[in-house]
Amino acid sequence: MSQQLQDGFGRRFHYLRLSITDVCNFRCSYCLPDGYRPEGKSKFLSFDELQRVMTAFASLGTEKIRITGGEPTMRRDFLDIVKAAAATPGIKTVATTTNGYRLSQNAQQWRDAGLTQINISVDSLDPRQFYQITGENKLDSIIQGIDAALAAGFERIKLNAVLLKDLNHDQLPHFINWIKRRPIDIRFIELMETGLGKSYFEKHHISGDVLKQQLLELGWTLDPREKTAGPADNYSHPEYQGRIGLIMPYSDDFCATCNRLRVSAKGQLHLCLFTEHGIDLRDLLQDDLQQPQLIQRLENALQTKKATHDLHSGVTGVRQHLASIGG
Structure with a gap:
């Protein structure tokens, strides 16, 4: 048995993004503008099935799981x-x-249960703009949740903001000021085209290079990348406790450092966020005795992973929205 998941390009995979539900209670304009709409009766992975996925990946060198x-x-x-x-x-x-809608009441409990890192989606620090993007008027309670997470002992909290032209792309100074005395990472994520979002993408996409140049001009410097880190390029400044991260999937070398795989809430392995199809695992999640076959399927699947996505060619995969695969 291999001790590492490795593809045909020498990339090793230490990081699993494990989706446990498709359901979401927000109506973000870039993801679920009309709210969550179930497709028939959802049968998400059971607790036992999730455990078997985690055990198999861990036996193959996975060190980080994001739920x-x-x-x-x-x-x-x-x-x-x-x-x-x-x-x-x-x-x-x-x-x-x-x-973050449950964070203020549960941060300490989650930390005590073994949660070590937490990312919170905060697309704007302006309440009106936050509502415009997410469809929810909950920014104040989410900020309270961030404070609760800091108090609970989460050492490096990350906020995710989808970068949107003409909505929040000019908010970098506001975010920078907010993290001057807070040990929080703000990560701006370039808007990615999905099956339902072509017109929205064309209207609101803007390259993260715009923010990169602003950061460099302000004296921010690029940090070294850690082995199990996500896709962000993180920038630091000696006068600020927080950091700024940029996730730019349209950059030429974005896939070169890929270290993560995805399993959907319905038990499909996705080798890329923008894959055309998933590889079903669920038939091998019904019994602990199936672990050897599950591990073999994972190893075989990695040999079919492509060198890069095809976003530059307008190929967005089968994902109609990112809520269906966990982003």
């Missing part, structure tokens, strides 16, 4: 899933990405 959605905290067993991930041998980091 995603939809909005992952909408699952009633979210806390149990965090505990199971933290208890999986070989897993060193348990993270989640959330819209």
Whole structure:
């Protein structure tokens, strides 16, 4: 048995993004502008099935698991899933990405359960603009949740902001000022085209290079990348406690450092966020005795992973919206 998941290009995969639900209670304009609409009766992976996924990946060198959605905290067993991930041998980091609507009441409990990193989607620090983008008037409570997470001992909280031309692309000074005395990373994510979003993409896409140049002119410098880090290029400044990250999937070398794989809430392995199809794992998640076959399928699948996505050619994959695969 291999001790590392490695593809045909020598890339090793230490990071699993594990979706546990497609459901989300926000209506973000770039993802679910009409709100979540279920397609028939959803049958998301059960707790036992999720455990088997985590065990298999950990046995192949995965060190970090990010629990995603939809909005992952909408699952009633979210806390149990965090505990199971933290208890999986070989897993060193348990993270989640959330819209933060339950954060203020649960930050300490999640931290105690073994959650080590938390990313919170905050597309604007202006309440009116936040509502315009997300469809929810909850910025104040989310800021309270961020304060609760800091108090609970999360050392490096990350905020995700989708970079949107004519909506929030000019908010960099506001975000920079906000993190001067807060140990928080703000990560601006370039808008990515999905199946339902071509016109929205054409209207609101702007390159992260615009912010990169602003940061360099202001004296921010690029940090070294860690082995299990996500796709962001992080910039630091000696006068600021926080950092600024840029995620630019349209940059020429974006896929060169790929280190993460995705499993959807319905049990499909996705080798790329913009893959045309998933590889079904669920038939091998029904019994612990199927672990050898599951591991073999994962290893075989990695040999079919392409060198890069095809976003530059307008190929966005089958994803109609990012909530269906966990981003």
